[in-house]
């Protein structure tokens with residue numbers, strides 16, 4: 001949940017108090033600016049607070065609860081797994097981990113998988129892999145990883161170093177070295193930087209990039225940019241690594257974000273939607289990028305039977321219920337409704353962007369209110385949405401959302417925007 005504080009725009013003071021709930025004394029560290037709402041129960045796309053108020057959940061644990069809340073298949077599978085075996089070490093063979101890895105490689109361009117517990121950790125594994133590739137394959141002493149401006153790769157030290165947003169670095173310097181940044185979707189700038197860095201010989205190990213920047217403002221990648229990126233990386237033997245932590249696992253209307261772009265990465269990372277609300281992350285690699293040897297990387301909890309059973313159940317349920325094509329249909333419905341809202345609120349709203357059920361409603365630059373203000377006002381309309389930066393309202397409901405629930409979502413969003421007339 002490290003991202004929550006980002007979603008609430010912690011660096012600005014624009015986020016005020018919601019409702020009248022007094023802030024109770026707490027022993028929890030103050031790393032999050034939380035809404036004063038206590039959610040106790042959920043079912044499908046709905047959650048209930050401690051006063052019995054019912055909210056439509058278009059946050060889904062930040063694009064995490066793919067099957068919604070309290071899903072029957074997940075409850076059954078995990079109940080059974082808890083009774084059977086919850087955790088064993090990676091010192092032993094783990095059939096649930098084998099089965100999940102098998103499913104992932106059967107259904108993606110990857111050939112093998114490393115399991116961990118979160119998005120940041122998956123990117124840490126990718127960064128280590130990239131550096132090993134730089135040393136071993138390209139003979140670079142101090143390999144550089146290129147990442148995009150306004151990217152988000154997580155909150156561990158290497159992951160914030162990889163994140164192209166200086167406000168995440170402030171106060172935690174020195175950053176991990178070996179990262180350089182380029183403007184997202186800007187081919188000319190990227191080529192210039194690459195040529196400069198590679199002029200004296202190999203220096204770049206990898207490009208780490210989101211197919212669509214989620215946290216950075218719901219910025220979709222452009223296919224032409226990514227196609228050229230693929231060509232350049234292949235030419236230079238540079239690993240192209242996609243951070244699919246937010247877009248992967250069906251969210252964008254395909255299983256994987258790279259399918260939306262028509263470009264295959266050498267490796268990619270997953271987390272958020274993978275476990276349907278349970279902690280699991282993964283690094284997936286093609287065979288030629290599979291450089292890790294025994295002892296190179298490890299995780300105590302990574303890939304344990306419980307987490308893998310959760311993810312495997314999510315995958316099988318998405319398949320069984322045909323949710324990929326439903327995400328496309330519901331995504332189109334949502335997109336259409338949001339586009340109507342932009343027409344109804346021209347002074348407040350600038351546009352809509354996103355893929356599938358990851359959509360961003362972009363506020364006018366001159367608007368006097370922020371996306372966190374909208375998320376706060378939405379609570380009064382019993383709707384949960386989150387910000388992606390100061391001027392983008394992110395709508396990421398569970399993948400199981402139904403047409404009439406999309407309609408309610410849009411009605412509640414319209415009522416919310418009326419607060420800012």
Ligand SMILES: *Cc1c(COP(=O)(O)O)cnc(C)c1O
Pocket residue numbers: 001002003117118119120121123152153154155210214215243244245246271272
């Ligand atoms: C959320 C997110 C992360 C970080 O994931 P955690 O599980 O919070 O560590 C990394 N990359 C992207 C693209 C994300 O959206």
